[in-house]
Amino acid sequence: MRWAVAGVLWHLAAPAASPLPWVARGRAVWAVGLGGVSSVALHPATLAGISSGSRMRVVCVQPARDPVLCGDGPVDIGSAPDAAVVLAGTGVAQRHLTLVADARGLVLKVEPHAQHVHVNARAVREQALLRYGDVLTLGGNRLLITSDVPPLAPSGGQAVSGAADQVALRFTSGADSGRLLAVAPVLHLGAGTRHCGDLDYGCRVSAGADGLLFEADTAAPCVNGWHCTRARLAPGDQIVLGQQHFVVEAPGLEYAAHVAALPPAAAAEPAAAGDETAATEIWWLIAAAAVLAAVIALFLYFRW
Numbered sequence: 001m002r003w004a005v006a007g008v009l010w011h012l013a014a015p016a017a018s019p020l021p022w023v024a025r026g027r028a029v030w031a032v033g034l035g036g037v038s039s040v041a042l043h044p045a046t047l048a049g050i051s052s053g054s055r056m057r058v059v060c061v062q063p064a065r066d067p068v069l070c071g072d073g074p075v076d077i078g079s080a081p082d083a084a085v086v087l088a089g090t091g092v093a094q095r096h097l098t099l100v101a102d103a104r105g106l107v108l109k110v111e112p113h114a115q116h117v118h119v120n121a122r123a124v125r126e127q128a129l130l131r132y133g134d135v136l137t138l139g140g141n142r143l144l145i146t147s148d149v150p151p152l153a154p155s156g157g158q159a160v161s162g163a164a165d166q167v168a169l170r171f172t173s174g175a176d177s178g179r180l181l182a183v184a185p186v187l188h189l190g191a192g193t194r195h196c197g198d199l200d201y202g203c204r205v206s207a208g209a210d211g212l213l214f215e216a217d218t219a220a221p222c223v224n225g226w227h228c229t230r231a232r233l234a235p236g237d238q239i240v241l242g243q244q245h246f247v248v249e250a251p252g253l254e255y256a257a258h259v260a261a262l263p264p265a266a267a268a269e270p271a272a273a274g275d276e277t278a279a280t281e282i283w284w285l286i287a288a289a290a291v292l293a294a295v296i297a298l299f300l301y302f303r304w
Contacts, residue, residue: 146225
């Protein structure tokens, strides 16, 4: 008799309990969905989209000719008459290389069976990530990759006084390649300084209430391929002083720009009244099942 009562109780309670695993699975799927949104928000493609929206521009330095505006590419460079940038000379293939801007940044791809290309005097045989201000050498041709707009002039940029110790310039050429120079809060370069002292001009990078600024005595320096005396810098910008190339590294500024670019969080919607009603109905079902089970158990007990 006891086994019969237990079997009846289990059979009656099972339908009422069955919605609970479904609710748990629903919450699990909802949590996975939130994780997916977070992963997309921190994807490098999103970080790349925080830039100022500038586009690629190819300047033919040698031989000199008018710059070519290329947008985001792809840009075919070679000796073919229909190439976006037509080059001549020994060793230039019809389709020699391609430039494109994607989630990774500016990508250079050397076509198969084409001679290697030099980027800032370093040989590239297949692919390379470029920055604005890089110089490509192909045979007797020299190309400068710049943005389509000059660097922004200083005008009340984002304050970095609280994160000046995280701002640095990294050498990307020469024997000091990879070395970091801290900007805390001012870094002097050029004539009369420890770094690039062979130059006949001086310049400085400062981090303060007006943002991250570059200032020089003359227009000889280049920022992202543009000659300038004053410019507002951002993470990833390239500064060229003579033969030395530097890249701005500022993790704090990059993260702050990423956070500022995120859309505002949507206001939490109040829970629907129907959810409370559904929960109440489930408890009524459980209570009714328990009462019915008790009645059947008493009936079986007194009859047997």
